[in-house]
Amino acid sequence: MTRLPQLEKQIARLQRRTEFLNRISSRYWNARRIIFVAGVLLALAFCNFSGRKGGWIAAGLLTILFCVVTMFHNRVRESLSRVSLLIDIKRVQIARIRLDWDRLPPTEQSSFADHPFASDLDIVGERSLHRLIDSAVTKEGSERLKSWLLEVRPNAELIEHRQALVRELKGHSLFRDRLQLLSAVARISTVGPTPARGRGSRWNSRILVEWIERTAPQSSLIPTVLVLSALAALNIACIVLGALQVIPAIWPLTFLIYMGAMYLMQHRIASAWDELYELEKALTHFQVVFRYLESRSYKSTPRLAEICAPFVDQHKQPSVEMRRLGRLAAALGVRTNPLLWLLVHVLMPWDFIFTHRLELLRNELAHLLPRWLDAWYELETLNSLANFAYLNPHYTFPEISSNISNRFAARNLGHPLLNLETRVCNSFELDQHQRIVILTGSNMAGKSTFLRTIGVSLSLAYAGSPVNADHLMTSLFRPFTCIKVSDSVQDGLSYFYAEVKRLTALLAATKADDPLPVLFLIDEIFRGTNSRERLIGSRSYIRALSESNAVGLVATHDLELVKLADEIDGVVNFHFREEVSDGRMVFDYRLRSGPCPTTNALTIMRLEGLPVDI
Numbered sequence: 001m002t003r004l005p006q007l008e009k010q011i012a013r014l015q016r017r018t019e020f021l022n023r024i025s026s027r028y029w030n031a032r033r034i035i036f037v038a039g040v041l042l043a044l045a046f047c048n049f050s051g052r053k054g055g056w057i058a059a060g061l062l063t064i065l066f067c068v069v070t071m072f073h074n075r076v077r078e079s080l081s082r083v084s085l086l087i088d089i090k091r092v093q094i095a096r097i098r099l100d101w102d103r104l105p106p107t108e109q110s111s112f113a114d115h116p117f118a119s120d121l122d123i124v125g126e127r128s129l130h131r132l133i134d135s136a137v138t139k140e141g142s143e144r145l146k147s148w149l150l151e152v153r154p155n156a157e158l159i160e161h162r163q164a165l166v167r168e169l170k171g172h173s174l175f176r177d178r179l180q181l182l183s184a185v186a187r188i189s190t191v192g193p194t195p196a197r198g199r200g201s202r203w204n205s206r207i208l209v210e211w212i213e214r215t216a217p218q219s220s221l222i223p224t225v226l227v228l229s230a231l232a233a234l235n236i237a238c239i240v241l242g243a244l245q246v247i248p249a250i251w252p253l254t255f256l257i258y259m260g261a262m263y264l265m266q267h268r269i270a271s272a273w274d275e276l277y278e279l280e281k282a283l284t285h286f287q288v289v290f291r292y293l294e295s296r297s298y299k300s301t302p303r304l305a306e307i308c309a310p311f312v313d314q315h316k317q318p319s320v321e322m323r324r325l326g327r328l329a330a331a332l333g334v335r336t337n338p339l340l341w342l343l344v345h346v347l348m349p350w351d352f353i354f355t356h357r358l359e360l361l362r363n364e365l366a367h368l369l370p371r372w373l374d375a376w377y378e379l380e381t382l383n384s385l386a387n388f389a390y391l392n393p394h395y396t397f398p399e400i401s402s403n404i405s406n407r408f409a410a411r412n413l414g415h416p417l418l419n420l421e422t423r424v425c426n427s428f429e430l431d432q433h434q435r436i437v438i439l440t441g442s443n444m445a446g447k448s449t450f451l452r453t454i455g456v457s458l459s460l461a462y463a464g465s466p467v468n469a470d471h472l473m474t475s476l477f478r479p480f481t482c483i484k485v486s487d488s489v490q491d492g493l494s495y496f497y498a499e500v501k502r503l504t505a506l507l508a509a510t511k512a513d514d515p516l517p518v519l520f521l522i523d524e525i526f527r528g529t530n531s532r533e534r535l536i537g538s539r540s541y542i543r544a545l546s547e548s549n550a551v552g553l554v555a556t557h558d559l560e561l562v563k564l565a566d567e568i569d570g571v572v573n574f575h576f577r578e579e580v581s582d583g584r585m586v587f588d589y590r591l592r593s594g595p596c597p598t599t600n601a602l603t604i605m606r607l608e609g610l611p612v613d614i
Contacts, residue, residue, distance in 0.1 A: 003391050004097060011090045014083055021080045028073035035066045085184050089135075089177060096132055097391050099419055107131040107142070116152055116509070120483035120521070121455040122417060123149050129417065129456055133388045133465070137183035139204045140373070141380030145463075148381065153516060154462035154476050156402035162382070162464025163397050165303050169386035172301065176383050176390075182289045183380065221356040224265050228349035231258040236347065255346075262349060272355040273332055279362065280325045283318070290318035290372060293379075307378055310371040318372060321365060328358050385465045392416070395466035398457075399473040406517055406551050407431050407475045408454070414468040415453040416460070424589035425468070426450065430519075430551050434572050436542065438562055439555040440596035441576035446589040447555040448483065450576070451521040454553070455481055458519065477519035477551075480506045484523075496528030503541065510548035520545065520552030535560050546570060562595035 039062035047055030095103035107130060112118035122128045123146075130149055136142040148162075169176060235258045238251040294317050298305035311317060331354040335341050344350045389395060395416075401407060407430065414425035424446070430437070441447050457467045458479050485499045503522070510518045525541065526534040535558055542554060542561070546568045554561070565571045575596035579586045 117481040120481035136380040148463040269355040398461040412470040426591040435570035437553040445576035481521040510550040518550040
């Protein structure tokens with residue numbers, strides 16, 4: 001919560017800036033109106049008193065003045081637009097702290113039914129971890145963050161590398177805000193302004209790369225350019241030699257041959273001007289971000305400098321390529337002047353030469369642009385995690401151990417999707433001696449939430465993000481959950497059968513030939529069948545898990561299962577409890593060792609007015 005006052009002060013300062021810019025903009029509007037009206041009146045007056053020449057001079061001078069004022073006014077309006085976007089960014093940051101889902105940008109819905117934990121842990125979805133963290137403007141940056149959070153087989157070196165980058169970026173809020181702001185500006189200039197609720201729509205910037213790959217020529221223009229250049233040289237030689245009367249005047253014939261050859265080859269360059277225009281327009285939108293990345297100093301951020309290396313290569317910078325595009329656009333723009341076009345084409349096959357250069361540049365961009373975009377997407381993903389770390393300064397970066405197996409030790413671990421005012425944190429540990437936890441407790445006591453807390457924390461840890469804990473040390477696991485199983489009318493699956501299929505997949509994952517153990521989280525095992533068969537099936541399943549490469553928790557209401565702690569090594573009991581105070585249930589959501597000593601189903605029925613016979 002310590003970030004809230006800072007963000008509110010920043011918004012207040014930006015709003016004052018907006019008010020100031022609005023006053024300046026209003027003055028410019030008035031000045032433009034006055035100049036326009038005065039220009040018309042003065043031009044007419046000078047025409048009457050000084051003749052047309054005086055009128056045209058007055059009109060020209062006032063037109064120049066009007067253009068200058070308009071230029072400065074446009075700069076003020078651009079500043080207003082950027083300040084408005086920055087205010088939106090700050091407001092969304094506040095919404096992320098307060099878990100105000102109505103103010104968070106929407107996220108694309110995807111199905112992850114077969115994923116080991118995506119849906120069960122709310123990693124994706126309407127009120128998900130991904131939506132809470134994601135500040136990417138591009139679709140690709142958002143999808144990359146999602147892939148990091150959904151990592152099913154973590155890598156310790158990669159996690160350590162990401163953590164270092166997130167730590168480095170966390171302290172550079174100006175860079176993070178600037179990158180997000182310029183990305184938003186680029187998106188708006190590409191897809192146009194959108195309503196307030198739609199500002200979170202993603203920009204699919206991959207379209208440009210696909211366009212470059214799709215429009216790549218099938219064959220080179222070099223042979224065509226060489227033939228036409230030879231014909232042009234022959235034509236010029238015939239003109240010169242004919243003028244000197246060295247040879248007969250055959251240049252009209254060579255000229256017709258040259259022009260005819262160009263006409264026959266015209267199909268090779270028919271779309272060059274349109275392609276160049278589209279390419280230049282698209283790169284112009286990207287350039288607002290790329291220019292910032294190539295001009296920034298990275299002396300204080302050495303890890304960030306490695307990612308941004310494609311932007312600091314002096315010979316391959318986006319600005320250098322944009323200047324080359326500008327020169328090509330100017331050269332091919334000769335076709336807009338027919339007389340000039342004819343003169344230059346008498347001397348050389350101008351369009352063919354510069355279309356060939358355009359193809360060379362496009363081939364070069366086909367290699368450079370993916371590198372620039374990949375660096376941008378990586379920055380957006382890291383930016384999201386660093387922003388999450390910045391907004392939650394009390395979160396800590398977990399310690400990832402690749403040497404110690406089957407270890408998960410957390411102190412004051414909490415769920416990031418719960419409001420801070422109601423969030424309860426617990427300490428917990430799994431290791432070789434405490435491999436399987438039978439978690440019992442009454443309804444609504446907190447069992448399911450605790451399972452999700454462990455799973456979400458692993459997802460964050462493996463993505464390189466800080467977690468809501470005072471301390472977390474964990475080994476590398478393959479997380480697998482069975483929490484929100486549902487039946488399927490379309491597939492003809494009952495709830496029980498869907499649960500059996502999920503638990504079968506989990507058990508198969510534990511027996512796979514993989515050095516990483518599975519960390520399983522099972523909520524209300526076999527709840528879809530009768531109590532007798534549920535108990536038999538649950539005991540057998542937990543026994544099979546104890547003999548596999550796995551650790552984890554099983555939440556259940558079956559108090560008979562707590563006896564497994566006396567029968568199987570590594571099985572222990574934990575529980576949540578409740579109290580009845582003043583006729584209502586009171587939960588403290590504190591994790592305690594041992595089996596649950598109380599139940600509350602009948603109490604809840606009775607409190608809600610249902611008949612209960614004892």
